[in-house]
Amino acid sequence: MKRIALLGMPNTGKSTLFNRITGGAARVGNWPGITVELLSGKILLGGDMVEIIDLPGIYDLHGFSDDEQVVRHFLHDNVPDLALVILNATQIERQMSLLLQLKQLNMNAVVLLNMADEAKKYGISVDSRKMSELLGMPIFLLSGKYGTGYPEAMQAVTKALRYPTPGMAELLRSQLEQDEHIEAEMARVMKHAVQIPAQLPENLTEKLDHVMLHPWLGLPIFFFIMYLLFQGVFLLGQPLQAGVAEMLTWLREVALEPALSGLPAMLNGLLLDGVYNGVATVAAFVPLIVLFFLFMAMVEDSGYLSRAAFLMDVLMARLGLDGRGFVMLLMGFGCNVPALMGTRVMRSRAMRLLTMLVIPFSLCSARLQVFVFITAALFSPNAAPVVLFSLYLFSFAAAILTALLFKSKFQNSEPFVLELPPYRFPTTRQIVMRGWQEIQHFLRRATKFIIAGVVLVWLLTNLPPSATPASSDTLAGIIGSLLHPIFAPLGINEQLTIALIFGFVAKEIVIGSLAVIYGLSGEALGGALGQQLDWVQGYSFMLFTLIYTPCLSAIATLRSESKNLGYTLFSIGWSLTLAWLASFAFYQGARALGY
Amino acid sequence: MPSTNLTMPSTTLATLQPGEFATIAAIHADKALHQRLLALGFRSGKQVELIRKAIFSGPLQVRIGTTDILLRRSEAAKIMVCKT
Ligand SMILES: Nc1nc2c(ncn2[C@@H]2O[C@H](COP(=O)(O)OP(=O)(O)O)[C@@H](O)[C@H]2O)c(=O)[nH]1
Ligand SMILES: [Mg+2]
Numbered sequence: 036m037k038r039i040a041l042l043g044m045p046n047t048g049k050s051t052l053f054n055r056i057t058g059g060a061a062r063v064g065n066w067p068g069i070t071v072e073l074l075s076g077k078i079l080l081g082g083d084m085v086e087i088i089d090l091p092g093i094y095d096l097h098g099f100s101d102d103e104q105v106v107r108h109f110l111h112d113n114v115p116d117l118a119l120v121i122l123n124a125t126q127i128e129r130q131m132s133l134l135l136q137l138k139q140l141n142m143n144a145v146v147l148l149n150m151a152d153e154a155k156k157y158g159i160s161v162d163s164r165k166m167s168e169l170l171g172m173p174i175f176l177l178s179g180k181y182g183t184g185y186p187e188a189m190q191a192v193t194k195a196l197r198y199p200t201p202g203m204a205e206l207l208r209s210q211l212e213q214d215e216h217i218e219a220e221m222a223r224v225m226k227h228a229v230q231i232p233a234q235l236p237e238n239l240t241e242k243l244d245h246v247m248l249h250p251w252l253g254l255p256i257f258f259f260i261m262y263l264l265f266q267g268v269f270l271l272g273q274p275l276q277a278g279v280a281e282m283l284t285w286l287r288e289v290a291l292e293p294a295l296s297g298l299p300a301m302l303n304g305l306l307l308d309g310v311y312n313g314v315a316t317v318a319a320f321v322p323l324i325v326l327f328f329l330f331m332a333m334v335e336d337s338g339y340l341s342r343a344a345f346l347m348d349v350l351m352a353r354l355g356l357d358g359r360g361f362v363m364l365l366m367g368f369g370c371n372v373p374a375l376m377g378t379r380v381m382r383s384r385a386m387r388l389l390t391m392l393v394i395p396f397s398l399c400s401a402r403l404q405v406f407v408f409i410t411a412a413l414f415s416p417n418a419a420p421v422v423l424f425s426l427y428l429f430s431f432a433a434a435i436l437t438a439l440l441f442k443s444k445f446q447n448s449e450p451f452v453l454e455l456p457p458y459r460f461p462t463t464r465q466i467v468m469r470g471w472q473e474i475q476h477f478l479r480r481a482t483k484f485i486i487a488g489v490v491l492v493w494l495l496t497n498l499p500p501s502a503t504p505a506s507s508d509t510l511a512g513i514i515g516s517l518l519h520p521i522f523a524p525l526g527i528n529e530q531l532t533i534a535l536i537f538g539f540v541a542k543e544i545v546i547g548s549l550a551v552i553y554g555l556s557g558e559a560l561g562g563a564l565g566q567q568l569d570w571v572q573g574y575s576f577m578l579f580t581l582i583y584t585p586c587l588s589a590i591a592t593l594r595s596e597s598k599n600l601g602y603t604l605f606s607i608g609w610s611l612t613l614a615w616l617a618s619f620a621f622y623q624g625a626r627a628l629g630y
Numbered sequence: 631m632p633s634t635n636l637t638m639p640s641t642t643l644a645t646l647q648p649g650e651f652a653t654i655a656a657i658h659a660d661k662a663l664h665q666r667l668l669a670l671g672f673r674s675g676k677q678v679e680l681i682r683k684a685i686f687s688g689p690l691q692v693r694i695g696t697t698d699i700l701l702r703r704s705e706a707a708k709i710m711v712c713k714t
Contacts, residue, residue, distance in 0.1 A: 044669070094669035099662045128695045129671035157696065218673065231696065250685045345700050349688035358689070358700070382662065450663045450705045454670060455691060455698040 036077075037196055038086045038113065042106070042137060043121035044130050045092025045380075046456055048149040050074075051465075052121060052179035053089035056189070060472045061089050062373070064335035065459050066362065068092070068380035071102040073109060081193040088115070091379075096136050101379040101387075110140075116199035117143050119192065124148040124176060125157055127229055128221070135217045138172065145195050146174040147188055152181055153457070158232045166228035180462060240457040244342070253346045260339075262424055264330050268403070269420040272323035273411050280319035280557030287311060301500075305493055312556045313489025313547035317481065319557065320404045320543075324477055325470045327400050331369045332469040336461040340365060344453060354435060355442030357451045360390040364434055367397025368427075370476075371589040375596055381449060389445035391593060392606055393434040395585045398427055401542035405580055408546050412561035413573040422574070426581055433582050433613060480541060484587075488537050488544035492551045495533065505530075505552060525579060525618040526572040526626075535579065541586045571630050575622040583614035641713065643692065644706035646680040652711035653677055659708045671697050672709060 041049040045067030053061045057076030062069055074089040090109060091102040120137055122130040127148060134146060148154075148161055154176075167174040173191050177184030247256060291311060295303050334340065343365060344358030351361050359380065367374035374394050381387040398406075406426055410419040461469075495511040502508035507516060507529075514536070515529030522532045530552045538545040550556045553563050564573070584590065584607055594603040640655045654676050657664055671694040672678075681691040681698065689700045 095665055097665055099665075126671075126695070126697050129669075129697050132669060159696070244682075248682060248684075248691070250682075253684075341700070345684060345689055345691065348700075348702065349684060349686045352702070357702075450659075450666075450702070451689060452663070452666055452670060452699065452701045452705055455700050457698075 036084055036086050037116040037199065038088065039117045039119055039192070039196070040088045040109070040115035041090055041119050041121060042133075043092060044094055044123070044133055046454065047092065047121045047123040047130070048179045049092065049121050050089050052119075052147070052149065053087060054468065055179055055182065055185065057087050059089075060468060060475075062469075062472070063465060064332075064340075065338040065456050066335060066340045067454050067456070068102065068359070068377055069335070071105070071376050071379040073105065080189075081196065083196075085196065093133070095133055096140075100382045105379075115142070117145065117192065117196050120144050120146045121149050121179075122146065123150050124154040124161055125150055125159055127159075127161060128225055128231065131221045131224060132217055134170075135220055138170065143195060143199055144172055145188070145192050146170075146172050147179075148174065148176045149179050151176045151184055152178045157238070160230045162228045166224060169224050169227060180465075238457070240338075243458055247339070247342050248345060253342075257343060257346055261427070264334070265424050265427060266420045268323070268327050268330060269407060269410075269423055272326045273407055273419075275322040275326070276319050276407065277411070277558060279322060280316065283315035283319060284557050284559075287315070301497075304497065304504075305490070308554050309490055309493030309551055310486060312550045312554070313492065313544075314481065314486060316550040316556045316560065317404075317485050317543050317547040320407075320546075321474060321477060323404065323407065324400055325473060327403065328369060328473040329466055329470055332461055332466055335366070336459055336465065338456045338458045341453060341455050345455070348451060352451075354438035355389055355445060355447065356386065356393070356438055357449065359451070359453065360386070360393070363390055363394055364397045364431070367394045367399060369400055371395055371397055371399050371585045372592045375589065375592045378596070383447040383449035385445040385447035386449045388597060388602060389438060389442060389447075391597060392441060392445075392609075393437050395589055395593070395606065395610060396430055396433040396437065396582060398430040398581060399542070399585055401586065402581060405538075405542055405545045406577055408561065409564065409573055409577055412564045413568060413570050426577060429578060429617075430581060433617070437609070437613070477543075480543060480588075484541040485543050485547055488540060489547045489551050492533065492537060492544075492548040496552055505554065511552070521615075524623065525615065526575045526622040527579065527618070528567070528572070531576050535576075535583070538580060539584060539587070541588070542580065545580065571622060571625045574625075575618045578621055579614045579618040581614075582610060582617055584610045640710045642707045643678065643680070643709040643711050644690070644703045646711070646713070648680055648682050650713065651677055651679050652713045654709060655712050656710040657708060658710065659705070663705070663708070667709070670699050671695060672699075677714065678711065 041053055043049050050061035050063045050070050053059060057078050059076040061074050070089060070091045076087050077084055078087060090106045093103045093106045118137065120134055122134060137144065148163060154161065161176055163174045163176045173195060175184060175188040175191060177188050247253060291307060295306060340362045344362050347361040348358035351357050363374045363377050366377060371394055374397065375391055378387045378390045406423055410422045414422050496505045496509050498510050506512055511533045515532050518532050519529060533552060534545045534548045537548045550560050553560055555563050590603065590607060593606055594600065597603060646652055654672060654674050656674055657667055657672060659667060676694055679693045681693055683690050687703060689702050690706050692699050
């Protein structure tokens, strides 16, 4: 099968174009370093099946960071039949250096000048015909986001695929000489084919940045935006979650209970109280998760992440990290796994490891489910969103403390140089796509972990058959009482302890397993928790859940990204220790103060 | 490495004030950083504008052509410029 690779600098729209070509679901974001892995898709082009590969961005062919190496290795091992070189048309002046480097590899290539819409807005005009002539390569102007110019470009791609790459020249050697050559060549092409206005008109980005990056207001605005977002997620998402939960309970009563009433009691219990209660409780969070990721998509695509890096870099530098590390923490709010992988853009291994040590404290969307449920059950409607926000602050605090304690072990002198893209707004298509991706991701996890998890919880709370379900004679009761000495000082009871054990695998299971343990779902479960726990116990439980480790997938990622078992174990051990200490300090402190 | 412009007194990018323009004269960075800077558009002879500085000696925002770049003052100090 013929193979087409997408090559270009970070944030030039490669993944956007990949999605358009393949109908695929590569993650898109206005931040250099969203894509750190290969992603491939197949399409029918000119009568043949063709494989398209989305690659991480590269600044040049000799890059030193891990994500750039992914690309270099790929090119070494699999010479593509066609390289689609993607440049940002508004930055053509700068990005042409990569094009010229690639040109020297003598690959079969088609050049796409992306973001034609933005170039037009800035008054930059590119004569692609003339440029083609000067460089001797097919060059097209298009907008991957809005689709203009796309059909013509794809025609050219189909045509070019008939003349596959003749074989790859040795990688460039004497860098300096060639760079001089490249500079002359760049100047020639720029002069004849590109016109850039001397002074760009003051645009929306600059106006917004006057406020967003204001020396004194920048940080307060940042925290205010965060506060509004989480408040929004809670106020819109919590009722949605409760509504869906109610619907699912209703479904159980009117349809499932009558349908399954003929089954033996044990099996009936396993299916209804185990699988259905557990899964339904978790599934009720789907709308909340989608809503959360729609917000997340907007933030990621807006370009605000780079602004956050600018605002927070000073503080992060004190912690041995940099602004990008902060952005990874923010991305971790969605899911820790891609955030951990996102650290590949860092060249210094020490900084990468330190960043990966703090990312697991980032309050991911799975933990958010637990907290939304418990805060709604234990706090008044006015207090709940504030309590939720306080957990985000604790999440930062745990990360900061960890970095402070261990920065001397991970000393580094990684330079901080980062592109600041303009503000952009996602199209409806991009937003819908992101929501859909997250539902799929959720369903995959659900089938993998959640069903198995809740079944296991049900068995633990119902076996041996002689024991009264959920009593202290069941397996769960025995495990709970074994661990009681560890968790009692934190105000965490035996039922919650069982939920925590399963939460180690995935946080989605925590509420699901509570549903199974209490044999209740939805509002009834919330009510039971509210009866049994006071707010100090509830908060202590949430603190522990926040800190003690994200999930098995995150641990696996930590291991594969660090390639170091000792480091991975250290990370887990430290998280568990910190979780215990934080909950202990909170619980005993609050009790000592008389709460 | 690009040669220093000898006709004008040069200073470093880190000393510019917001709104000031300068021409890049030389880059004194190790190879890896030098390459990254080149790819981001830092080449001798190019004009650069300092857009803003973060408080507490935080990073700088500079503009070269149509690209905006954030960098720390320590990195900016490795870039020699002539004020224009
Ligand atoms: N205005 C505009 N924005 C685009 C276009 N193509 C991509 N983008 C945006 O540019 C950013 C980077 O896109 P992405 O596909 O993640 O780039 P990659 O890093 O090269 O894969 C995202 O915010 C996209 O929405 C385009 O043609 N026009
Ligand atoms: Mg990408």
